Amino acid sequence: MRPPSGIDPGSVWAQRLRQLERRLRTKEERIVVLETENAALHLKLAEYQGFARRSTNEVLQLYSAHGQQQKLQRSSVVTQLRGSIKRLKQDLKSLRSFALELSKDFQRQSKTYLYQVLTAVQEIQLQNEALQMFQIKAFDLEQSLQEVTERYEKEKQKRRALHNSLVELRGNIRVHCRIRPLLPFDTAAGHSISQDRQRSFSEKVAYAVDDETVLVKCSRPGHASINKTFQFERVYSASESQDAVFADVAPLLTSLLDGYNVCIMAYGQTGSGKTYTMLGPQLEENFAFSLEDELELGIIPRAAQEVFRLISEKPPGSYWVEVSVVEVYNNEIFDLLAKDSCGKVFGVKRDVVTTREGKNDVPLLTHETVENASEFLHLVNRGLQLRVRHPTLVHAHSSRSHLVVTLTITTIISEDNCGTSWEDEQTSQRLNKEVSCTFPQKMRDNKSTSSSRASSPAQLEATEKLKQVKTRLQLVDLAGSECVGMSGVTGAVLRETSFINRSLSALADVLGAIAEQRSHVPYRNSKLTRLLQDSIGGDAKLLVMLCISPDQKYLTESMQSLGFGTRARQVQRGQVKKKNFPVPSKAK
DSSP states (O other): OOOOTTSOHHHHHHHHHHHHHHHHHHHHHHHHHHHHHHHHHHHHHHHHHHHHHHHHHHHHHHHHHHHHHHHHTTSHHHHHHHHHHHHHHHHHHHHHHHHHHHHHHHHHHHHHHHHHHHHHHHHHHHHHHHHHHHHHHHHHHHHHHHHHHHHHHHHHHHHHHHHHHHHHHHTBOEEEEEEOOOOHHHHHSOTTSOHHHHHHHOOBOEEEEETTEEEEEEOOTTSOOEEEEEEOSEEEOTTOOHHHHHHHHHHHHHHHHTTOEEEEEEEEBTTSSHHHHHTOSBOTTTOOBOOSOGGGOOHHHHHHHHHHHHHHTSOTTSEEEEEEEEEEETTEEEETTOBOTTSOBOOEEEOOEEOTTSOEEOTTOOOEEESSHHHHHHHHHHHHTTSOEEOOSSOTTEEOSEEEEEEEEEEEEETTOTTOOHHHHHHHHHHHHHHTTHHHHHHHOSOHHHHHHHSOHHHHHHHHHEEEEEEEEEEEEOOOBOOHHHHOOOHHHHHHHHHHHHHHHHHHHHHHHHHTTOSOOOGGGOHHHHHTHHIIIIIEEEEEEEEEOOBGGGHHHHHHHHHHHHHHHTOBOOOOOOOOOOOOOOOO
16 A cells, blocks of 8 residues: 655554554453463363362262162151251351351451550550650659749748747747647547537547648537638647657757746646646656656656756856746645655645745745756656646546746856956856855855855955856646536536636736736736746746647637637737846957
């Protein structure tokens, strides 16, 4: 075939060649498809041939079986077997279908569980990452909290130091509050109360919110509960130890040797833990406090140990210590260290008088000189055996008197010590040592004339240049206020309760008068207030240790004690005066 004129023969043939190549490729693809189909058909043919061979074998088997069946048709057993085989085939068919469904269900469930496991793994990974982030944040927050806590503690210490300075300047009374734990006799006390009311009363209503705040839940039947808070210089929870209580008292004892009088008194209802706080656990047979467990010792024995420890750091012979123990019972003062002509200790009635200097004094009061804490504690224990006690429904060993233990420290100083040099101070200390042994002797007897005659002129001159300065530590365990209906007292014990409550009321009246700055302060309304007049009136650093019970049935008494402490904090007595201690100048 010849191409038309005007057309390039090469392009025509090239186009023709491409068409033929496409057809060739198409034919080749068709051949591949046919070959694939042919191979598949060959496979099917082989499969059918195998099937035919099996079918032939089966047919032969069936023929042989048919021949045998014909032989067995006459037997009834064959019929039964046929029925059984038929049933078995049906069961097998149903079993196959069930197995198939079970397999399909297992595959579906396995896929589902696998997906759930993968999802859970992913979630755990995400949670682990989030947990790590939270741990990092928590660590940062803990560090921040620790820093804030440290700053808070520092600021609280600064605030407490400033508050103490303010208390010193104003002459305020320091008030600490201690909440005792619930005790077994709380549920046994008050037998006159019905059991239902007693169960409702055995409930804790007073709590230490922090170390400066007391929270009291006040509730009455049919009324909503009201929370009242009270602020004090220090609040001790039921779990805090005697060590913690004394740690806040110890700084006052340093003031004692710096020339200040100090008074520490425990106030509260009967059974609230005053005697335990002041003395520690007491022995049942003689009511003396036990010295075996040092951790349980109260303020009085610990204060004695601390005072003698502080004295041991001073120059030898420059201090000596005397102790007196009195009780105020039924508005009468009794000397618990007085002895009869045979040396037997018995309580002797004393009285309070006002000296020319306007101070209160107890004439003929026994002052025993002690050289260490053991001697001091022995004398206090001896006096405690004479202290009046009677059991009540509230407290089996209720103290029926106010106990006042006075520790007087006499300091020997030189009158011309002010402005002296360091060498002069050393000379003065040496003179103190030489003559210090004469001062206690003068305090015990009136033989100063003969001893002065026996002294050399140098000692007489040195003695005249020395001066005695007395500071006093009063440790007061007040008797507890009582509700007569709850304590169940009668007769003489009821009379004791009346005197106790009147003396405590007189103490509250005195503090109220000082707080309101009245012109007249009723110290003379009670022997207790007269005995403590110098300490209460501003001549001493005064610490009141409130002791309260957390139990619901003592709520009224606890509120009265907390109110007393609140009023005591408001008292401003002016700055406490320091005894006339010279201030030596530094060496040039």
